[in-house]
Amino acid sequence: xxxxxxxxxxxxxxxxxxxxxxxxxxxxxxxxxxxxxxxxxxxxxxxxxxxxxxxxxxxxxxxxxxxxxxxxxxxxxxxxxxxxxxxxxxxxxxxxxxxxxxxxxxxxxxxxxxxxxxxxxxxxxxxxxxxxxxxxxxxxxxxxxxxxxxxxxxxxxxxxxxxxxxxxxxxxxxxxxxxxxxxxxxxxxxxxxxxxxxxxxxxxxxxxxxxxxxxxxxxxxxxxxxxxxxxxxxxxxxxxxxxxxxxxxxxxxxxxxxxxxxxxxxxxxxxxxxxxxxxxxxxxxxxxxxxxxxxxxxxxxxxxxxxxxxxxxxxxxxxxxxxxxxxxxxxxxxxxxxxxxxxxxxxxxxxxxxxxxxxxxxxxxxxxxxxxxxxxxxxxxxxxxxxxxxxxxxxxxxxxxxxxxxxxxxxxxxxxxxxxxxxxxxxxxxxxxxxxxxxxxxxxxxxxxxxxxxxxxxxxxxxxxxxxxxxxxxxxxx
Ligand code: FAD
Ligand code: SF4
Ligand code: SF4
Numbered sequence: 284x285x286x287x288x289x290x291x292x293x294x295x296x297x298x299x300x301x302x303x304x305x306x307x308x309x310x311x312x313x314x315x316x317x318x319x320x321x322x323x324x325x326x327x328x329x330x331x332x333x334x335x336x337x338x339x340x341x342x343x344x345x346x347x348x349x350x351x352x353x354x355x356x357x358x359x360x361x362x363x364x365x366x367x368x369x370x371x372x373x374x375x376x377x378x379x380x381x382x383x384x385x386x387x388x389x390x391x392x393x394x395x396x397x398x399x400x401x402x403x404x405x406x407x408x409x410x411x412x413x414x415x416x417x418x419x420x421x422x423x424x425x426x427x428x429x430x431x432x433x434x435x436x437x438x439x440x441x442x443x444x445x446x447x448x449x450x451x452x453x454x455x456x457x458x459x460x461x462x463x464x465x466x467x468x469x470x471x472x473x474x475x476x477x478x479x480x481x482x483x484x485x486x487x488x489x490x491x492x493x494x495x496x497x498x499x500x501x502x503x504x505x506x507x508x509x510x511x512x513x514x515x516x517x518x519x520x521x522x523x524x525x526x527x528x529x530x531x532x533x534x535x536x537x538x539x540x541x542x543x544x545x546x547x548x549x550x551x552x553x554x555x556x557x558x559x560x561x562x563x564x565x566x567x568x569x570x571x572x573x574x575x576x577x578x579x580x581x582x583x584x585x586x587x588x589x590x591x592x593x594x595x596x597x598x599x600x601x602x603x604x605x606x607x608x609x610x611x612x613x614x615x616x617x618x619x620x621x622x623x624x625x626x627x628x629x630x631x632x633x634x635x636x637x638x639x640x641x642x643x644x645x646x647x648x649x650x651x652x653x654x655x656x657x658x659x660x661x662x663x664x665x666x667x668x669x670x671x672x673x674x675x676x677x678x679x680x681x682x683x684x685x686x687x688x689x690x691x692x693x694x695x696x697x698x699x700x701x702x703x704x705x706x707x708x709x710x711x712x713x714x715x716x717x718x719x720x721x722x723x724x725x726x727x728x729x730x731x732x733x734x735x736x737x738x739x740x741x742x743x744x745x746x747x748x749x750x751x752x753x754x755x756x757x758x759x760x761x
Contacts, residue, residue, distance in 0.1 A: 296398035378407025382612035421492030424452035436521035438466020440723025443739030508692035534635030578680030712742035
């Protein structure tokens with residue numbers, strides 16, 4: 284083993300420089316700076332090159348982490364990038380927004396008492412260095428193929444599939460109802476986690492390589508799904524999940540109570556320079572307001588931190604379980620606390636109060652009772668514990684369900700699960716319809732970017748195998 288590694292004993296964990304909370308809460312720029320080159324090599328050298336690397340096992344893409352850490356420690360960054368990009372279509376994005384504390388880093392088994400290797404930050408550093416040096420290119424297929432593939436949805440699942448299929452030489456058209464590429468990367472996740480130029484840079488590379496984007500085009504409305512199938516040899520559905528979960532409570536319909544994604548889309552559009560009338564008249568702007576966010580996942584954390592940056596007077600997050608039971612990344616919760624968000628854990632809204640619009644939330648304290656069927660502790664109301672929080676704006680971040688896709692595509696034989704997600708074959712993403720595959724949140728339910736990339740790549744591989752077999756005469760077209 285190289286003498287450059289195993290340095291975790293003498294070198295402490297150091298993340299790239301983080302901008303102080305007081306500064307970063309005033310703008311939408313990313314909160315981490317890049318590693319300096321010597322610091323990246325140093326941090327990569329903390330890896331103990333495990334025989335069974337649990338970091339890799341728990342990365343949904345099974346990235347070859349120990350090997351690219353070793354190459355980084357040795358300063359062989361072009362090779363490190365080649366390795367990192369062999370399994371991950373967008374390593375610079377995962378390096379920024381994967382919940383590493385639950386995935387690779389959370390499973391790094393550096394000896395007890397030592398903190399994990401900073402895997403995500405090194406992955407980001409390798410890829411940013413590759414962009415700076417011109418090592419990152421779009422797909423360059425060795426030969427063109429006639430077969431054409433239509434991809435519905437330009438989020439991470441659709442883009443990862445487009446990239447891989449284009450590398451094989453297929454003719455790719457990606458359709459999206461939005462006016463920009465990226466799905467939730469562009470319109471859900473705020474700039475302070477992922478700057479929009481990072482996504483635009485990837486979209487440009489795909490476009491240069493021959494991928495055609497048909498934006499502002501909704502399948503099921505502007506183009507029928509049957510028509511789309513007629514235009515392409517294969518279709519991939521990667522439409523994500525967008526139906527916001529709601530709750531029943533007195534006053535829930537009052538103006539000022541808004542689905543979280545409406546707020547985040549408005550803020551992201553504003554940041555991109557678009558005209559957003561609802562923002563300009565204050566309906567979706569937290570400035571000088573008391574903001575309450577209901578929920579404890581990634582979307583809730585993005586809302587509270589966005590409201591802080593908009594200049595809200597006070598931002599409160601109401602979550603019905605305790606901090607340890609929050610579904611989102613603990614790191615993100617820590618950032619929100621540092622940035623001044625008030626957390627009311629073990630609290631749930633009972634009623635929304637106000638006349639013409641919301642003025643306050645009446646909440647009640649909870650305690651955690653016995654586990655439910657999924658093993659999570661069930662929150663129970665503490666009688667007589669209600670309290671009131673001032674609120675000019677309330678954002679509901681209770682999760683997302685799929686829109687009724689078979690209905691929207693007028694395709695009753697497109698089979699769905701009881702949760703409304705698409706039913707697909709394990710690992711291939713094949714749906715119940717011939718030559719139609721699916722990937723990402725529309726299959727898993729609301730999940731993670733890294734899983735969307737994984738699914739997009741798996742579906743692309745399955746599509747390629749089927750089209751190859753058909754071209755060689757082994758499989759007949761249906
Ligand atoms: P999406 O990204 O949702 O993309 C689907 C695309 O399909 C969209 O562009 C949509 O416009 C398009 N579309 C839908 N229907 C049609 C149609 N009929 N015709 C044409 N186009 C259509 N994950 C992380 O890993 N880390 C995070 O920090 C993180 N933060 C998040 C924050 C928020 C606020 C949210 C909502 C999610 C977050 N996630 C995060 C989850 C992550 O964004 C998703 O799991 C991921 O984007 C799913 O990718 P996808 O390609 O399946 O779908
Ligand atoms: Fe970790 Fe995500 Fe990178 Fe995998 S893709 S190594 S989970 S940051
Ligand atoms: Fe290196 Fe940690 Fe992965 Fe082991 S688990 S190979 S120490 S990064």
